[in-house]
Amino acid sequence: MSIKNNILVFGGLGQLGSCIEKVSLERGLTTLLYLDEIQGNILDLDLLHQLFQQEGPRFVINCAAYTAVDKAEDDFELCKKINQDGAENLAGLCAEYNATLIHISTDFVFEGNLPKLLNEQDIANPINVYGKTKLDGELGIARLLDTHYIIRTSWLYSEFANNFVKTMRKLGNDHDELGVIVDQVGTPTYAIDLAGVILDIITIDNEKYGTYHYSNEGVTSWYDFAKGVFDLSRIEVKLNPIPESAYPTKAIRPAFSVMDKSKIKTTFGIAIPYWRDSLVKCINELNK
Ligand SMILES: NC(=O)C1=CN([C@@H]2O[C@H](COP(=O)(O)OP(=O)(O)OC[C@H]3O[C@@H](n4cnc5c(N)ncnc54)[C@H](OP(=O)(O)O)[C@@H]3O)[C@@H](O)[C@H]2O)C=CC1
Numbered sequence: 001m002s003i004k005n006n007i008l009v010f011g012g013l014g015q016l017g018s019c020i021e022k023v024s025l026e027r028g029l030t031t032l033l034y035l036d037e038i039q040g041n042i043l044d045l046d047l048l049h050q051l052f053q054q055e056g057p058r059f060v061i062n063c064a065a066y067t068a069v070d071k072a073e074d075d076f077e078l079c080k081k082i083n084q085d086g087a088e089n090l091a092g093l094c095a096e097y098n099a100t101l102i103h104i105s106t107d108f109v110f111e112g113n114l115p116k117l118l119n120e121q122d123i124a125n126p127i128n129v130y131g132k133t134k135l136d137g138e139l140g141i142a143r144l145l146d147t148h149y150i151i152r153t154s155w156l157y158s159e160f161a162n163n164f165v166k167t168m169r170k171l172g173n174d175h176d177e178l179g180v181i182v183d184q185v186g187t188p189t190y191a192i193d194l195a196g197v198i199l200d201i202i203t204i205d206n207e208k209y210g211t212y213h214y215s216n217e218g219v220t221s222w223y224d225f226a227k228g229v230f231d232l233s234r235i236e237v238k239l240n241p242i243p244e245s246a247y248p249t250k251a252i253r254p255a256f257s258v259m260d261k262s263k264i265k266t267t268f269g270i271a272i273p274y275w276r277d278s279l280v281k282c283i284n285e286l287n288k
C-alpha cells in the first residue's frame with residue numbers, strides 16, 4: 001500500500017521544485033511527492049487522472065512550465081501547450097478531485113512600459129510568447145477552479161538548475177569583460193524564499209484564494225544584479241552597463257516590472273527579505 005502524499009509538486013525537479021524540496025525537508029514536511037516531466041507530465045490527462053485517484057492530493061503545486069523566454073518565440077505551440085493547456089489540465093483535475101492549486105506565474109505577463117509598481121489589479125498585456133502563454137494559463141485556471149492561488153514572481157534564481165546568477169558566474173569566470181542590460185528594471189527573487197512562502201500559504205490554509213504578487217524587496221537592473229553576483233562571488237570581470245538595444249534578443253522583455261507585494265504580505269502576514277540579502281545566502285550556498 002502506498003503512503004498517501006497530500007501535496008503533489010509538478011515540475012518537481014526544476015529550479016523551484018528543488019527549492020520546495022529543500023525547504024520542506026528543513027521544515028520536516030514529508031507528505032510531498034515531487035514529479036518529473038515523465039511521472040507527472042501535465043499534458044497527459046490519463047496519467048493525471050491516475051495520479052489524482054491514487055494520491056488524493058489536498059494541494060497541488062504547479063512548478064512545471066516552458067521557461068525558455070527567447071526559444072519560446074519560435075516554439076509557440078509547445079510553449080502554449082505547457083503553460084496554458086497543462087495549467088488548465090491541472091485546474092480541471094483539482095476541481096474534479098477537490099484539491100487546491102498553487103500555480104506560479106510571472107512578471108512577464110505585464111508590458112512594463114511605465115515606472116509604476118504593479119499590483120494584482122493592473123491590466124496584464126504581455127509582450128512576448130512566454131508571457132502571453134503564462135497569462136492564458138492564469139485565465140484558464142481562474143475559469144476552471146475557484147480554489148486556486150496564482151503567485152506571480154520575477155527573476156527567480158537559486159543554487160538549483162539554470163538561472164541568471166549561475167549564468168553570470170560561469171560567464172564571469174570565462175570572460176574578461178561583459179555587457180549586461182541596465183535599462184530593464186525589476187526585482188530578483190531567491191527561489192528558496194518563494195518556496196518558503198508557498199509552504200506558508202499551504203500551512204496557513206486560510207482559503208483567501210486569488211492572485212498574488214511575490215518577489216524579494218527592492219528594485220534593481222540586470223546590470224546591478226550581475227554586479228552584485230560578481231562582487232559577492234569575488235569574480236573579477238570588467239562589467240559594462242549597456243542599453244537593451246546593444247544586446248538584441250528574440251523576445252522583447254518588460255522595461256519595468258517591479259511588483260507591489262502588499263496583498264501577499266497582509267493576507268498571509270509574511271515578511272519579505274531584501275533582494276541583496278537573499279543573494280548573499282545563495283552565493284554562500286554556491287560557494288560551498
Ligand atoms: N525562472 C524564472 O526566472 C521565473 C520563473 N517563473 C515561473 O516559476 C515557475 C517555476 O520556474 P523554474 O523552476 O525556474 O523553471 P524550470 O524551467 O527550472 O522548471 C520547470 C520544470 O517544468 C518541467 N516541465 C516541462 N514540461 C513539462 C510537462 N509537460 N509536464 C511536467 N513538467 C514539465 C521541466 O522539465 P524539463 O526541464 O525536463 O523540461 C522543468 O523541470 C514556472 O511556472 C515559471 O514560469 C516566474 C518568474 C521567473
Ligand SMILES: Cc1cn([C@H]2C[C@H](O)[C@@H](COP(=O)(O)OP(=O)(O)O[C@H]3O[C@@H](C)C(=O)[C@@H](O)[C@H]3O)O2)c(=O)[nH]c1=O
Nearest residue numbers: 067069106107108153154155156164179180181222247
Ligand atoms: C546572459 C546575458 C543576459 N543579458 C540580459 C538579457 C535579459 O534582458 C536579461 C536576463 O536574461 P535571462 O535570459 O537570463 O533571463 P530571462 O530568461 O529573461 O528571465 C526571465 O525568465 C522568465 C522565465 C521569467 O518569468 C522572468 O521573470 C525572468 O526571470 O539579461 C545581458 O544583458 N547580458 C548577458 O550576458
